[in-house]
Amino acid sequence: MFAPDPDLYFSDGNIILAAPTSLGKDEVVFRVHRSVLASHSPVFADMFSPPHPHPDVNDTYDGEALVCLHDDATHVKDLLQTFYQPFSLTLTRYDPDTPDKIRACLLLAKKYQVQSLYDHLVALFRADWPADLKEWDDLEEEVAFRLDQVNSDFSGLREAWDVDNSFPEPASAIQLAHDFDIPEVLPAAYYHLSRLKLTQDRDGWRTQKGQPFSEMTSEEIFIRLRAGERTARWSLVTLQDLRRVILWRESLQDQIPRLEERYRGVVCGNACDAQLRLVLRKIPTGTSDLLAELKEAFSDAKLARREFCASCTADIGERNEIVRENIWSEMKAFFLL
Known part of the structure; x- marks a missing residue:
């Protein structure tokens, strides 16, 4: 029929x-x-x-x-509507569900060689994930700003969820990037995933009518979201991808005891050198986000309170950006392999 x-x-x-x-x-x-x-x-x-x-x-x-x-039929209709109503497929920047929303259209656009639509969707998908360290820092600042709003306004669980729901989700992005050969997305998506714990499971934390699909209470989820925890759809992560993430975490943590080598020769003398070593040795050895730790440790506000001379303060800030850029480059090389 x-x-x-x-x-x-x-x-x-x-x-x-x-x-x-x-x-x-x-x-x-x-x-x-x-x-x-x-x-x-x-x-x-x-x-x-x-x-x-x-x-x-x-x-x-x-x-x-x-x-x-x-x-x-649903996928065919989505494709046909883009022919007759080019603006029917609307996407919000950083929507965590973008990979799911565009997957079917990408598949049919590829099958029927609708190149303009395919290129358009790929471009929108790529734009959600930072291509360099500056874009990464900008995105992190936007997340922090939204989180500060939630915490300062004494918001509830729904508002806390809105922060996580307003930014891209890594596991589905990695899956889509592999399936459609969009490697530019992988480094940032993998790095974000590597920062998260298995317990930070998006599907496990989702709520329906206020009830969580996990053993945690709504209050426990609320506390973790307000503390800045993000989630991933861990069920989509393959064993190979999980292995990549674990290897990167181990590689990153192996670098922490050797951080002093990266800053060697940047300060002028004994007092500044001792202060620099003190700062570096406070970097948590178990951190999974060394980029954030170094940005915070040597932020302008923190440097202003450190006991560095004026010349060393400027030099340390410059060296820190070089170190972070090098870590970003190493991360890209690691995950693009």
Whole structure:
């Protein structure tokens, strides 16, 4: 049985597309225009070109040629709507659900060679993940600002959740990046994932009507979210990806005892040198976010309170940025492999 789609069944359409539903019931039919399909997709253009009709063009419906597709009807509708309503697919910057929202369209855009749509979606996806250290720091500052608002306004669980729900989620991003060969996203997504504990599980912490899907109470989740904890969809992480994350964590922690080597020669004398060693030795040996620890340890506010001379203060700030840039470069090399 066929069920015409209520939005994409045009009376002047000259081709019928039929697609199955995920429920396996009636097939949905779309009455659309050959010229529109052909202008967006060379695959559709070839399908309708004589003299060799496509094998799936084997019947008629409502007086027009019927093409039976094998793609889910919901996904086909999403694709067709981008042809007729280019702004129908709206995405919010940093939406953690973006990988899920664009996956089907990416898949069909690739299958039917709708290159402009494919490139557009990939560009939006890439833009959610920092490509360099400055973009990473900017994103981290935005997260911190939102978190400060929650804590200063004495907000509730929903507002605390909104912080995590307003920024990209790493596990689904890594999965999509691997599936569609978008490696530029991987370093930042992997680094973010490497900062999180397995207990920071997005699917486990989600709430329905205020009730958490985990053994923690809403109050416990609220406390952890207000403390700045973020979540990941750990169920999507493969064993290979988990191994990468663990190896990076170990590599990062191995660097901490050797941090003094990276700052060697930057200060002028014994007093400043002793102060520098003191600061570096306070970096937690078990940290999984060395970029954040170094940014905080040598922030302008912290440097102003340290017992460094004016010359060394400026030099340490510059060296710290070089060290952090080097860590970022090492991280990119590690995860792009």
